Amino acid sequence: MAEHVMATVDTPGGDTGSKQLVYRDEALEIERVCIDTIARTVPTPFYCYSSDAIRTAYLTLSAALKPVGASVCFAVKANANLSVLGLLADLGSGMDIVSGGELERALVAGVPGSKIIFSGVGKKRSEIARALEVGIHQINVESEAELDAVIDVAGALGVRAPVALRVNPDVDAGTHAKISTGKKEDKFGIAVQDIPAxxxxxxxxxxxDPVGLAVHIGSQILDLSPYRAAYSRIADLVRLLRSQGLPIRRLDLGGGIGIRYDHGTSADVGEYAMIVRETVRNLDCELTVEPGRWLVGPAGVLVTEVLYVKKTADRLTVIVDAGMNDLMRPAIYGAVHPVLPLKQDRQGNSHTYQIAGPVCESSDIFGTYRDLPPLRSGDRLAFGCAGAYGASMASTYNGRDLAAEVLVDGDRFRVIRRRQTTEALLALEDETEWQVSSHSPTDLRHAC
Structure with a gap:
């Protein structure tokens, strides 16, 4: 397990949210709200987001992209909370979705279908139909089989479906293998050589209505050079298609801009905008980018309480009430999120702790952290950079409640998703009536 240092307020994430998390009078605040005050109202664990951090990130990215004429569609999978989506929608953001459920969330948040892009490799026909009914901006098609499905659904509805073909450019984004999407062995997109036909x-x-091409090479990209390689290949493909008399009006450039989970430098969106300008700006296409993590990751924390401090011969392990079901990234990707105590220790004492959750899995370990103050039962901690892929990936594994979500705006806060309790989940499993199959034993064998 990687060892991580995090005991100061110099939070990671670059310019996308660190200024909203500060210590005042030895207490950790998000914007102008003491997180301990929230914890006295909202039981831990809970997610907490800064409105100002999200606004600042969106406006920073939009300003960087304005000279190249690229619009922003937020990748809903990063954080699908309605209040977060509504905040971004009010700023003018479109949405990038990958399921029918995300489509409905975007619509309820006030985003018109004309500002929504439907990505993803496994769209159901019912989802395609719903997208066309609400006037989707475009459907990013990832295979010939999916293209045939869109043709069938659009024909049945009597509409023309706006489609872009997602290209797999066979570019290694240099990120974790489980979030790479642009290499030829990945399940995403269509091989470059198959695009013309x-x-x-x-x-x-x-x-x-074929509108253009789409590409997305992966997530959490810090070295931006793979973007240049991918976009250059897309530019060459646009020129080839146009030479064959095929019009290309739009380019969806995907997302994946990375943030730092430590004290390093985040991806430079100015450099990213320059790459866009130098590779595809002169193609006279409508450009869209689809960031998720960069906009909301540093804006959020996961607040947890220390249950026990366990001493063994070689380490001190802190057991907290947040688990891998609340923050999956450490278990899935080996990621280490920064940790901040909600109260500073002015005496200068520090310890090294392994921090673990209560879930009955050996992988429920958040990391080993140096330079933390002495911890005891009842102390509270905040895992940083939890605004992306925290709540959106959470589960009820081990029969655990889904944690609440809280939004802070200036000196006020509110719960934006109530805790989903065990009682509420059990209600979904109330007994239903048995249904008798109408098949004969012979028919049933054939059906299976």
Missing amino acids: LYTKAFAAPEL
Whole structure:
């Protein structure tokens, strides 16, 4: 397990949220709200987000991209809370979705279908139909089989479906293997060499409006050079298709801009904008980018309480009430989130602790942290950079409640998702009536 240092307020995330988390009078505040005050009202664990950090990140990215004419669609999978989506929608953001459920969330948050892009490799026909019914901006198609499904659904509805073909450029984003999406062995996208024939097919289908191409090479990208490689290949492909008389009006450049979970430097969005300008700006296409983590990751913390301090021969292990079901990234990717105590220790004492959750899995370990103050039962900690892929990936494993979400705005806060209790979850499993199959034993064997 990696060892991590985090005992100061110099929080990670670059310019995307660190200034909203500060110590005042030895107490950790998010914006102008003491997190301990929230914890006296909202039981731990809970997620807490800074409105100002999200606004600042969105406006910073939008300003960087304005000279190249690129619009922003937030990747809903990073944080699908309605209040977060509404905040971004009010700023003018569109949405990038990967499921029918995310589509409905975006619509309820006030985002019109015309500002929503539907990505993802496994869209159901019912989801495609719903997207077309609400006037989706475009559907990013990832295979010929999916293209055929869109043709069928659009034909049945009597509409033309706006589609972009997602290209797999075979570019290694240099990120974790489990969040890489642009190499040829990944499940995403269509091989470059297969695009011309499939785009020709789309252009010939009266049920389709082929609008352009899409690409997304991965997530948590800190070295931006893979973007240059991918976008250059897309630019070459645009020129090839146009030489064959096929129009390309839009380019969806995907997301994946990374943040730092330590004290390093985050990805420079100014450099990213320069790469966009130098590779695809002169193609005269409508450009869209789809960041998720960069906009909301540093804006959030996961607040937890120390249950026990366990002493063994070689270490001190702090058991907290947040588990891998609340923050999956350490267990899945070996990621280490920063940790801040809610109260500073002015005496200068420090210890090294392994921090672990209560889930019955050996992988329920958040990391080993140096330079933390002495901890005891009842103390509270905040895991930083938890605004992305925290609540959105959470589960009820081990019969644990889904934690509440809280939004801070200046000197006020409110619960934006109530805790989903065991009682509420049990209600979903109330007994229903048995249904008798109408198949004969012979029919049933054939059906299976």
